[in-house]
Amino acid sequence: MSLGFYFDVTRCIGCRTCQVACKDRRDIQKPGVRPRRVESFxxxxxxxxGMFHVSVACNHCESPACVANCPTLAMHKTVDGVVLHDDARCVQCRNCVTVCPYGAPQFDDEADMIVKCDSCYELRKGGMNPTCVDACPTRALEFGDIDELRRQHGTDCVSEIPVLGTADHTHPNLLVKPNGAAVSPSFAKVAL
Structure with missing residues (x-):
């Protein structure tokens, strides 16, 4: 079993509630450090x-570059495929920041630590959803067994869209239901 996120581009309105809820739960004060990021294109x-919004966090990849390039094993995978960061083992070398194609690990210089999505691991151990999932007012996000999410949401889901790049190397546990604009190879990031 591999756990991951499902994201429905057709439902996302770009409100950034998932982003704010994630920062709030983690008590991240530093501007710009966002374990879950919403970007508009x-x-x-x-x-x-066309226009669309993308909500992205750690994709808990099958072959995570951050884990492969962590010299202290601070970045590691759990048995259910979630990529976690062990602050006690981290030497802040920032290899993970450099090699992740999705920008998931970020360095918070105020906390002097790497910050990334852990899929709200502690909340999930208590039977709850990740904060971003419950915060989304349009229910554009889900988290669970990636095979079950694929069965539930059908064959029109993909693991890559042009704004996220190729999935060939890391094999993200991410399912995206794109709209027509999200599959366009020509896009520009916009600030709203």
Whole structure:
């Protein structure tokens, strides 16, 4: 079993509630450090234009680059495939920050520590959902067994979209239900 996130682009309104809830639960004060990030993109030219939002965190990859390149084993996978960070083992070398293609591990210089999504590991041990999942007002996020999520949401889900790059190397445990704009190879990030 591998656990991961399902994200429905067609439902996301870019409100960033998942992002705020994640920072709040983790008590992250540093601006710019966001274990879950929502970014907005536009595609096309008039009159054929599109816009979409992407909510992304750690994808708890099958072959995580952060784990493979961590010299102290601070980055490690659990038996259910979740990638965790052990603060006590970390020497802040930032290899994980450099090699992750999704920008999941981030260095918080105020805390002097690597910060990343842990899928709310402690909450889930208590039978709860990750904070981002419960915070989403449009229910665009889900977390669970990736095979079960694939069965539940059908064959139109993908593990990569152009704004996230290729899934060939790390094999993310991420399912995305894209809209038409999200599959466009030509996009521009916008600030809202």
């Amino acid at each position: 536009e595609t096309g030219t008039y009159p054929q234009v």
